[in-house]
Amino acid sequence: MCGIVGIVGKSPVNQALYDALTVLQHRGQDAAGIVTVDKGRFNLRKDNGLVKDVFHTRHMLKLTGQLGIGHVRYPTAGSSSSAEAQPFYVNSPFGIAFAHNGNLTNAHELHDEVTKVSRRHINTTSDSELLLNIVAHELQHSVGMKLTPDEVFTAVAAVHKKIRGAYAVVATIIGNGMLAFRDPFGIRPLALGKRKTEFGDEYMVASESVALDAVGFTFIRDVAPGEAIYVTEAGELHTQQCAQNPISSPCIFEFVYFARPDSFIDGISVYASRVNMGRKLGKKIAREWADLDIDVVIPIPETSTDVALQIAIELDKPYRQGFVKNRYIGRTFIMPGQTMRRKSVRRKLNAISSEFKDKNVLLVDDSIVRGTTSEQIIEMARESGAKKVYFASAAPEIRFPNVYGIDMPSANELIAYGREIDEVSELIRADGLIFQDIQDLIDAVRELNPQITRFETSVFDGKYITGDINQAYLERIDTQRNEGAKTSGLQTELSNLEMHNMSNG
Numbered sequence: 001m002c003g004i005v006g007i008v009g010k011s012p013v014n015q016a017l018y019d020a021l022t023v024l025q026h027r028g029q030d031a032a033g034i035v036t037v038d039k040g041r042f043n044l045r046k047d048n049g050l051v052k053d054v055f056h057t058r059h060m061l062k063l064t065g066q067l068g069i070g071h072v073r074y075p076t077a078g079s080s081s082s083a084e085a086q087p088f089y090v091n092s093p094f095g096i097a098f099a100h101n102g103n104l105t106n107a108h109e110l111h112d113e114v115t116k117v118s119r120r121h122i123n124t125t126s127d128s129e130l131l132l133n134i135v136a137h138e139l140q141h142s143v144g145m146k147l148t149p150d151e152v153f154t155a156v157a158a159v160h161k162k163i164r165g166a167y168a169v170v171a172t173i174i175g176n177g178m179l180a181f182r183d184p185f186g187i188r189p190l191a192l193g194k195r196k197t198e199f200g201d202e203y204m205v206a207s208e209s210v211a212l213d214a215v216g217f218t219f220i221r222d223v224a225p226g227e228a229i230y231v232t233e234a235g236e237l238h239t240q241q242c243a244q245n246p247i248s249s250p251c252i253f254e255f256v257y258f259a260r261p262d263s264f265i266d267g268i269s270v271y272a273s274r275v276n277m278g279r280k281l282g283k284k285i286a287r288e289w290a291d292l293d294i295d296v297v298i299p300i301p302e303t304s305t306d307v308a309l310q311i312a313i314e315l316d317k318p319y320r321q322g323f324v325k326n327r328y329i330g331r332t333f334i335m336p337g338q339t340m341r342r343k344s345v346r347r348k349l350n351a352i353s354s355e356f357k358d359k360n361v362l363l364v365d366d367s368i369v370r371g372t373t374s375e376q377i378i379e380m381a382r383e384s385g386a387k388k389v390y391f392a393s394a395a396p397e398i399r400f401p402n403v404y405g406i407d408m409p410s411a412n413e414l415i416a417y418g419r420e421i422d423e424v425s426e427l428i429r430a431d432g433l434i435f436q437d438i439q440d441l442i443d444a445v446r447e448l449n450p451q452i453t454r455f456e457t458s459v460f461d462g463k464y465i466t467g468d469i470n471q472a473y474l475e476r477i478d479t480q481r482n483e484g485a486k487t488s489g490l491q492t493e494l495s496n497l498e499m500h501n502m503s504n505g
Ligand SMILES: O=P(O)(O)OC[C@H]1O[C@H](OP(=O)(O)OP(=O)(O)O)[C@H](O)[C@@H]1O
Pocket: 257, 300, 301, 302, 303, 304, 330, 331, 332, 333, 334, 365, 366, 367, 368, 369, 370, 371, 372, 373, 374
């Protein structure tokens, strides 16, 4: 998952973009970037690293201008090279800088079209650079130096027809304004906000509403699936539905893991959805494990805490913080390699022995993906003297690869792939393992906005909402992006030109 943000302001936007990216950091820890527009020029700073490490005072001082966009990256295509950090740039038409959250599922076909038909140069292996060039190609049909909202929306409508997959996008177009749009299924989130100033209204889009809160913008609404938002440099807001058959189908994994609990996505409080997940899973545990002697419920920080507390309430058992999280280590699941992820679990979490000694503990996590966390945490609980260690997952078994912006390209790497629950339980060495039912997960989220009739749930049921995913595609992404490919160098570290990028020095 990546995080994107864009602001058309009435005063310098560099600090607000930076602050917004820091609260979107949980969506991508690999690279960060900001582009601002000032006097008809782009100022760009992007590099691998966390927001606080990428932007130093000397960069911030150069990021002048009242319009800009930003990105935090978690790679799902191409490599982790700094050359694939976003925003990306093309010089024609007008000069466009661009940031994307999601993953295109027809990138392979699009590459041929962009290079051979449009004769555009693609300098990286990132699907986002391709998407930028498709947007640029469609905007090329406009006339004159000032885009009309109609021309912008016609271009977005044409882009929707060409591309498949998940995309929430923000772009700045020199001399014109800021464009943002969301795919026709609304798989990835995008929120729109506004701030009133004495000089007029400022507009902002961001992956999560929490970014609006952090910089003092008021949430207006979610960008609708398929909709485009165009804000001119002067601050006029234009919106239009640009997709033919938009059907809201948000990614359910945003609610399980990705998003911050204080965000609202498509009218749903992420926090409330997690409390609901805890309520439903707690009831299932009470039903199916009635004879189990659980002494205490312990969350695996950080994302599962809201779920675990509600499970403890349902079971009428004490809730204790048995693990302390090192606040200086980021999320382990979105780290780029399995070696790094494995090492980080113990550096990140440490047990408070007294909470485990001679107790039967129920550990709760939001999800079990590769099993990296659960296996090590159960071992830590036992080392701390736990008698029995039971494990509950707020999400169902994850058995299918993700193709929409979550880096789970290979079924073989998923611990529940091809395995029954008791086999997974044995592998992670739990005394008992229980998963949320898929329908309960859907209900937990949907109850908070019944207008949404379906969710993107492919990692649990293998039903890919865009309808274009076949075995050949899954095999291709597996070969390109599985652990072996990443470590054997098949995914070459590009050291290509980082054009228009401020250096580290
Ligand atoms: O089965 P795995 O492959 O280990 O993946 C699942 C784990 O990874 C995530 O935690 P993470 O450390 O990324 O972030 P968090 O602090 O938000 O829980 C998630 O919350 C689970 O704990």
